[in-house]
Amino acid sequence: MKKLVVIMLATILTLVFTGCAGNKKEDPAPKQSQLQNITVGLMPDVDSIPFIIAQEKGYFKEEGLTVTLKQFKSAMERDSALQSGNLDGAISDMLAEAFAKAGGFDTVITSLSTGSYKMVAGKNETVTSIQDLKGKDVAISKNTIIEYVTDRITAQGGLPANGINKVVIPQIPARLEMLQNGKIAAATLPEPLATVAIKNGAKLVNSSDQLGINPGVLIFTTKAVTEKEKEIQAMYRAYSKAIEYLAKEPRENYIDLIVEKGGFPKDVRDALVLPKYTKAAAPEQKDVDGVIAWLLERKLIQKQYNYSELVDARFVR
Structure with a gap:
């Protein structure tokens, strides 16, 4: 009898402790550290389109990241915002990085971007080569990737840098107009505004694609790559x-979106041919050396x- 009582008490105690354990709240799973927001400056060019897609399709959000995209119409406005601390990074170029270093602003190139820059002649101009523009007005933005590509085009065509009359028009839309x-x-224009010009009758003279150069890059402040490494990853x-x-997506499924969100002219919609985008990679040494030499x-x-x-x-290895 005593043995039966002991067994029953043991059973009751087991049930009591099991019930207590079942009612005990489990410790919540440790939360992942929240990512800080980052702010990236964009230009009205095809380099910016992957960022627009990542924002609008929710890819940043899938990574637990909030990204603020800010649009700029000129390299000068973009660089001022980056150097004043209003941006963590920006679609930029190798020249801007060298200028930043020379000016004491601590920034680094984190990867190439996929851009295209074209010199186009007006619809009323009879131009078959760069030689036909000798002594004529060609619009650029000074000391930028645009002037660098322009000089490479003139050199390749057998003209000195002063063989054309460079007219400085910093804002890209104004240059197109x-x-x-x-x-x-x-004028030398980035895509897709070069496409707009050609669609309206302008003629292609030469381009960065034909020259085989790609000086477009993504730049971040050293502060950002140090303090927001996980965010940039x-x-x-x-x-x-x-x-x-x-x-993989059909063009018609996103073209209206990028025209609207990229601030591109509506008449670019049907004519725009996007470059073959590649995953982020580091720039080649020869391209960096070419810019520095210039x-x-x-x-x-x-x-x-x-x-x-x-x-x-570090972000593209």
Whole structure:
């Protein structure tokens, strides 16, 4: 009998403790550290399109990241915002990075971007080569990727840099408007605005694609790459998803979206041919060296910067 009582008490105690354990609230799963917001500056060009897709398709959000995209119409406005601390990073170019270093602003190139820059002649100009623009007005933005590509085009065509009359028009939309109104003979424009010009009668003279150069890059402040490393890694994962989307998705499923969100002219819709986007990669040494040589030759910088001083490839390895 005693043995039966002991067994019953043991059973009751087991049930009591089991019930208590069942009612005990489990410790919540440890939360992942929340990512900080990042702000990226965009230009009205095709380099910016993967960022627009990543934002609008929710790829940044999938990575737990909030990204603020800010649009700029000129390189000067973009660089001022980056240097004043209003941006963490920006679609930019190798020249801007060298200028930032020379000016004491701590930034680094984190990857290439996929851009295209074209010199186009006005519809009323009879132009078959760069030689036909000798002594004529060509609109550029000074000391930028646009002037660099322009000089490479003139050199390749057998003209010195001063063989054309460079007219400085910093804002890209204004440059396009001047060309289309016949106020200048030619202009160097990024895509997709070069496409708009060609659609409206302008003629292609030469391009960065035909020259085989790609000086467009993504730049971040050193403060951002130090304090927001996880955020930038997440951004690049979302960027890769956007590249995959653009590679497989029919054009009609996104063209209206990028025209609207990119602030592109509506008449670019049917004519725009996007570049073949590739996943983020570090720039090649020869492209960086070519830009630095151009800047030194024109005495725009005083120091020969090494590749490692300008490029931080940790995010694309």
